Amino acid sequence: MQDWIERYVYAVGERLPRGQRADIEKELYSLILDAVDDKVAGKKEEHGPGYTANEDDVIEVLEGFGSPREVASNYLPQRRYLIGPELFDTYTMVLKIVLAAVALGLGVATLVPIIVAGVPVLENLVKLPLQLFSGAISAVGSITIIFALIQYYGSESTLANAREKDEWRVRDLSPVPLPANRLKRSSIIAEICFMVLAIVAINFFLDYFAVFYLDRGETTFIHLFNLDVVRVYIPYFNVLLFLNIALSAYKLKLGQWNTGLRVGSVMLSLLGLLLLLVFFTNPAIFNPELGESLLAVTSLGARFVIAIVVLTTAYDIINHLVKMLKK
Amino acid sequence: MAGMEEIVQNLRMELRRGTLVMCVLSQLKEARYGYSLIQGLTNKGVQIDQNTLYPLLRRLEKQGLLDSSWSVDEARPRKYYVLNEQGLLVLNSLVKEWSAMHLTISALLNFEEGDEYDARLD
Numbered sequence: 001m002q003d004w005i006e007r008y009v010y011a012v013g014e015r016l017p018r019g020q021r022a023d024i025e026k027e028l029y030s031l032i033l034d035a036v037d038d039k040v041a042g043k044k045e046e047h048g049p050g051y052t053a054n055e056d057d058v059i060e061v062l063e064g065f066g067s068p069r070e071v072a073s074n075y076l077p078q079r080r081y082l083i084g085p086e087l088f089d090t091y092t093m094v095l096k097i098v099l100a101a102v103a104l105g106l107g108v109a110t111l112v113p114i115i116v117a118g119v120p121v122l123e124n125l126v127k128l129p130l131q132l133f134s135g136a137i138s139a140v141g142s143i144t145i146i147f148a149l150i151q152y153y154g155s156e157s158t159l160a161n162a163r164e165k166d167e168w169r170v171r172d173l174s175p176v177p178l179p180a181n182r183l184k185r186s187s188i189i190a191e192i193c194f195m196v197l198a199i200v201a202i203n204f205f206l207d208y209f210a211v212f213y214l215d216r217g218e219t220t221f222i223h224l225f226n227l228d229v230v231r232v233y234i235p236y237f238n239v240l241l242f243l244n245i246a247l248s249a250y251k252l253k254l255g256q257w258n259t260g261l262r263v264g265s266v267m268l269s270l271l272g273l274l275l276l277l278v279f280f281t282n283p284a285i286f287n288p289e290l291g292e293s294l295l296a297v298t299s300l301g302a303r304f305v306i307a308i309v310v311l312t313t314a315y316d317i318i319n320h321l322v323k324m325l326k327k
Numbered sequence: 328m329a330g331m332e333e334i335v336q337n338l339r340m341e342l343r344r345g346t347l348v349m350c351v352l353s354q355l356k357e358a359r360y361g362y363s364l365i366q367g368l369t370n371k372g373v374q375i376d377q378n379t380l381y382p383l384l385r386r387l388e389k390q391g392l393l394d395s396s397w398s399v400d401e402a403r404p405r406k407y408y409v410l411n412e413q414g415l416l417v418l419n420s421l422v423k424e425w426s427a428m429h430l431t432i433s434a435l436l437n438f439e440e441g442d443e444y445d446a447r448l449d
Contacts, residue, residue: 020385023406024385026397026404026406027361027381027406028381030360030403030404030405030406031360031361031362031377031381033403034360034361034362034363034405035362035377038362038366064377065377065378066378070378071378074378074379074381074382075381075382075385
C-alpha cells in the first residue's frame with residue numbers, strides 16, 4: 001500500500017529538477033498521507049472506528065492527485081520554451097538566412113560541375129532535391145539546437161536583456177522609409193548568402209577555378225590561377241567580404257537606407273573596386289601553364305570583369321549620391 | 328450554441344484564477360500545511376485543486392511572500408507555510424485593490440445586493 005505512494009512520489013520526482021526534487025518529494029509524500037488520513041476519517045464515520053486504509057483508498061487518493069507528469073509540470077517553472085519569445089525572432093531570421101545559403105550553395109555546387117565539367121545532367125539534377133532536403137534538415141536541426149542551448153543555459157539576465165530590448169519610446173520610432181530608402185529583407189539575405197558562398201569558394205575551392213576541356217574523351221583541367229600568387233590576396237578579399245556581411249547585417253537591423261549606411265556602402269564598393277583592380281592588373285595571378293592563347297582569353301576576361309565592376313560601382317555610387325542629395 | 332458552456336467555464340476559471348493568490352495569502356496569517364489549507368479553503372467555499380495549490384505555495388515562497396519550515400513534532404513531518412512581512416504587505420495591497428474593484432464593477436454592472444443580475448443591455 002505504501003508502495004503505491006512511493007512509486008507515485010518517485011514518478012513525480014523523476015520529472016523534477018534535481019535541486020528541488022528531495023524537498024518536493026518529501027512534502028508530496030506527507031500531503032498524500034494527509035489525504036489518505038482524511039479519506040479514512042470519512043470512511044470511519046461510515047464503517048465504524050475500526051476502519052483502516054486499504055489499497056483502493058490509496059489508489060483513489062493518488063488518482064485524485066492526477067498523473068505524475070501533470071503534477072510535476074505544475075511544479076516546474078510556468079514558462080518552458082525550447083526557444084522563447086525573446087529569441088524567436090532572431091531564430092527565424094537566422095534560419096531564413098542559413099536555409100537560403102544552403103539552397104544557394106547546393107544549387108551552385110550541383111550546377112557548376114554540370115556546366116563547366118560536363119558531368120551528366122540528369123543524374124546530378126535528380127540528386128538535388130534529396131540533397132536540399134537533407135541539407136535543410138541538418139541546417140534547421142543544428143540552428144535549433146544552438147538556440148535551444150542558448151535558451152537553456154542563457155542566464156536569466158541575458159534573456160531578460162533580450163526582453164528589455166523590447167522597451168521602446170515613441171520618439172525612437174524610425175520614420176516610415178521613403179520608397180527609395182526601403183530595404184528589402186529578402187535581397188539583403190540573398191546578398192549575405194552570396195558573400196558567404198564567395199568566402200567559401202575563395203578559401204576552400206580555389207582549385208576549382210580552372211579551365212576544363214575534353215582531351216581524347218576525358219575531362220582534364222588546368223588551373224586558371226597561379227595559386228601561390230592568388231593566396232596573397234585572399235586575406236584582403238576575406239576582410240572585404242566580412243565587412244560587406246557586417247554592412248548587410250546592419251542593413252537588416254536598420255531596415256532602411258540612411259546617410260551613414262549609404263556612405264559605408266559607397267566606401268566598401270570603392271574598396272572592392274580597388275582590390276579587384278590591383279588583383280586583375282597583376283599578370284602573375286594567372287597560371288603560366290595556360291599557354292599564350294588561353295592567357296590572352298583570360299586577360300580579356302579579366303578586363304571584362306573589371307569593366308563590369310567599374311560600371312556597377314559607378315552606378316551604385318551615383319545612385320547613392322543622388323538619393324543623398326535629394327534629401 | 329455548442330461551445331457556449333465551455334466558453335463560460337473558461338471565463339469563470341480565469342475570473343477565479345486572478346483572485347486565487349489573494350485567497351491563499353489571506354489564509355496564511357497563521358502557519359498552515361498544504362492539506363489543512365486546502366480543507367480550510369474548501370470549507371469556506373473556495374475550490375482549489377491540489378495540483379494548483381501545492382506548487383503555488385512553493386512559488387509564493389520563492390517570490391519571498393511566504394516562509395516555510397518543516398515541523399517534526401507531529402505524527403509525520405509537515406511543511407508549514409506562513410506569511411512573512413512582505414507577504415502581508417502584498418496581501419494588504421491586493422485586498423485594497425479587490426475592494427476598489429468590487430465597488431467599481433458593482434457600479435458598472437448596476438448590481439445591488441440581493442439582485443439577480445439581469446443580462447439585458449439597456
